[in-house]
Amino acid sequence: MVVRKRLDYGSRGHQVPAMPRVPSSARGKRSTRRKKDEMCAFDLLATVAGSLLVDHENSSTVPEKVTAASTYSRKRKSVKAEQRDDVLPLNTMGVGNCIVGSGGASASPRQTNICLAENSSTQNETDSVLESLTVKPDMLVKDPLFSCTKASNCGHGLGGIPESGASGICHPGSALSLEANQVQVQQPIDGDTAALYSLVSSVDLDGRPPALVSSDSSSGMPLFSHDKDHNTSPLCHAEVQHAADRDDDENSSWCTHPCTTGNKSYMPHYTGDNRIRKLYASKFGKAARNKMCGEMSNKGSKQNFCGNKISTTRQKVQRAMFKRKKIVRRHFTPSSAKASGASFSVEGQNPGSEDYNVKLRIKSFTIPELFIEIPENATVGSLKRTVMDVVTSIIEGGLRVGVLLEGKNIQDDNRTLRQARISQGDNLDNIDFTLECEAGQYSSPGIRIPEGMDFLGADAMKPLAMIKCEEPFSETKASYNHQHSLAEMTMQETSTSSQAIVPVASPKSEALAIVPVCKSKRPAMGQRRIRRPFSLPEVEALVDAVEQLGTGRWRDVKMLGFDNTDHRTYVDLKDKWKTLVHTASISPQQRRGEPVPQGLLDRVLVAQAYWSQQQQLSGKASGQGSSSC
DNA sequence: CTTAGGG
DNA sequence: CCCTAAG
Incomplete structure (x- = not known):
């Protein structure tokens, strides 16, 4: 093997004498590093996908008008994970129940199951190429609580490294759907359409109903103010427990002091001045920057804000090193998620009065158009994780709820449900909800599962997936079908408007798929590389x-x-x-x-x-x- | 760009 | 793995 030497290395000899045994004294200084509490995809999924029951029991206690604005944007909170025992492994590849992201030593058992359901008849099931398959995370939570499971190490599969290697591509028609726990909310049947939005929306980002937002007096980082109107809408009866979203297993060896590793003796709230500054700057700053990117570019005002992110040239250089051989070929179009299959059941309906009970349930949640490029030797676990990351990215950006009645979008938030004829029993079957990415926040146009991860062969649970952003123009795209091409072109053409919403024909959903295109040049700027333990x-x-x-x-x-x-x-x-x-x-x-x-x-x-x-x-x-x- | 070292 | 000062 030849070692290319730099010119300035001439002086040192390279022969290796017999090495003496010397007692070791080297002991790296280490520090505890707390992993950022990241919103778990599962939380999010469960949140968004939570079945919705609108129940009209206590309408008297319900404000007549709840506007969507009152509950739209909630601070994201994690929901305390509960163990679930009815995971539903549907992996048709025969891999079986695969947990994405083991809980490690974390206190509460958390796990995430994403099941792969195969829809296409064209693939070869025997080889391990995850190609053209339908990605269908399927989650079931049995109880009416807002419970969910989570993968404790999810959420940081970001900042991928481009890599060379062959890749397969998931079929663009893949649908991502899930079913989740139920959230019961109470809603006067005569409430506004906006109120309905609110109810759906209120279970969105935080996984908590709005009425409970402010009750979290113990939450760790009161950096965000709670909504002021939290008490105006005691509609939700969902029992939601929250807890700090820990990442206990994230004890990276380079950042954990031996004294503190075993026992989770983190100091979550301690921050020295410096530390606080740093934490704030690096975490919230980054997040804020990313958000800013989306928002600012949305407004077309300072599109290059992100691109000009403060970054030393050294960093750029170092990162550039990773970009050299970028061969990222995964593409993901974060189209709108359609809560499909909403079914309604009506109880005790009393058409004459204002007292009917309407139960409304979102049975599933579909994200059409998931493009994932997958290397030949990707594992099922890696795919799951990839999907998890994708979904996390989508949902983290914020979701907007739409209500469709008989296919028509109900725009007027102030209309009452009755006025919108949602209260009428005969069209209750025709209600759909849409969940759309808020403000084109989706920030991971590239995703990729690195190949060559399984040196030792077997660990499907390793966090293999990574999300990689790339400039849309860079390299040759793998040949996708027309739909993909369309989405791709769209991305390129709407460079100034990351909020552009582009209709894309989706094979899987009869309704129009709306693709909020977020195109910033470097969406994943500052993303941390995924941790890849040395084999x-x-x-x-x-x-x-x-x-x-x-x-x-x-x-x-x-x-x-x-x-x-x-x-x-x-x-x-x-x-x-x-x-x-x-x-x-x-x-x-x-x-x-x-x-x-x-x-x-x-x-x-x-x-x-x-x-x-x-x-x-x-x-x-x-x-x-x-x-x- | 590389090294070294703290985080 | 990140960040950064210093060659």
């Missing part, structure tokens, strides 16, 4: 390379052992070495993650000791001008 072969390669080259030449280490691995930068390798040294220096009981063979760890310690000694010596030598050793 054993990778570790071996790293150790090999470091043994030969030493610890100060990470670029060469990369070239020696990871030259064809785009997603590992030399910084990554350096970091991994750091963690390896740390891992090797702690007791095996304290180690987490994929166990590294002790033999390898021993080599790590030896190499580390040797090369650090070499560095010291060379430092001395150069300091003293001349010295031989």
Whole structure:
């Protein structure tokens, strides 16, 4: 193997003497890092997809008019996860029940199931190419509470790394649908259309009914003000429990102090000045920036706001390194989600009076047009995760609820349900809801499952998926069908209007699919790369390379052992070495993650000791001008 | 762009 | 894995 050397590396010898055994003392300094509470896709899905029951029991306590505006935008809250036991694995690929994102050591068991239902008859089920299949996350929650499960590590599959490799593409006609728990809300039958919107909308982003929003006095970060009108609408009887959305299993080795890892002794609320600034800047700042991007570009005022994001040239450079071989070929069109199959049942209807009970249920929630490019050896788990990320991205952007009566969109929010004839029994079967991306917030036009993830073969639960944004113009697109092309062209042509809503014929839904096109040049700017734990072969390669080259030449280490691995930068390798040294220096009981063979760890310690000694010596030598050793 | 080191 | 100062 040839190591290309830089010119300025001429002086150092590369021969590797026998390495002395030296007791290790290296102990990386570490710190606890709390993973951002990210909204779990499952929360979101359950939220959006929650069956809706409109019940008119206590109409007397209900304000006559509830406007949509009063409950539209809610602070997103996570809903306490409940264990569910009726997951419905429908994976037709025979993979069975696959949990996307294991809960790890988190306190509450959380899991997410996304089932893949195959709709197309054209694919080969025996190979593992997830091609042309219908992605259908299917979730059932049995009880009427607003319960949901979640994958504790979901939500941060962002910031993908482009990679070369063949990819398959999910059939554009894929539909993503789910059924979820029920949310009961009470609603006067004579309420406004807006009130109906509100009820649907109120279970949207936070998974909490509006009436309960303000009750969360214990919520951790009171950074957002609650809605003022929270008490104006005691309509919801959904029992919603909330809890901080933890990410307990996100104990990245490079950011977790050994003392704090085992016990989740995080300090969620502690923030020193600096820390608070940083946290705020990096997390909310980023989020805010992203939002700003969407909003500002929506208004066409400062489209390049995002592009000009404060970023040092170094960062750009470093990121550019990842972009070099970008071959992202997944495309996802976040079309509007249509809550289809809404069915109504009417109880005790009393047409003459204002007292009828109307039960209204959204049975499923469909997101048509999911384009996912999938490499040959992607796993089912990776696909699930991808879908999760996609859906999260969609829903996080905010959703707008529309009400369709007999296919016609009811625009007037102030009309009463009666006026809108929604109260009439004979057309209750013809009500649909639409959920549309709010303000074109969707920010992940590219998504991709990296290939080559399963070095060890088996872990379908690894968080493999990643979302990757790319410039719409960059490379040749894989050949999609017309529909895709249309969406794609649309994206390119509406560059100034990320809010543009483009009708796209959807094979799966008779209704018009509305595609809010969000096209910002760099939608995922600032997205964190997905965490990809080093596999054993990778570790071996790293150790090999470091043994030969030493610890100060990470670029060469990369070239020696990871030259064809785009997603590992030399910084990554350096970091991994750091963690390896740390891992090797702690007791095996304290180690987490994929166990590294002790033999390898021993080599790590030896190499580390040797090369650090070499560095010291060379430092001395150069300091003293001349010295031989 | 690379390294080194803190977060 | 991110960020950044410093070569």
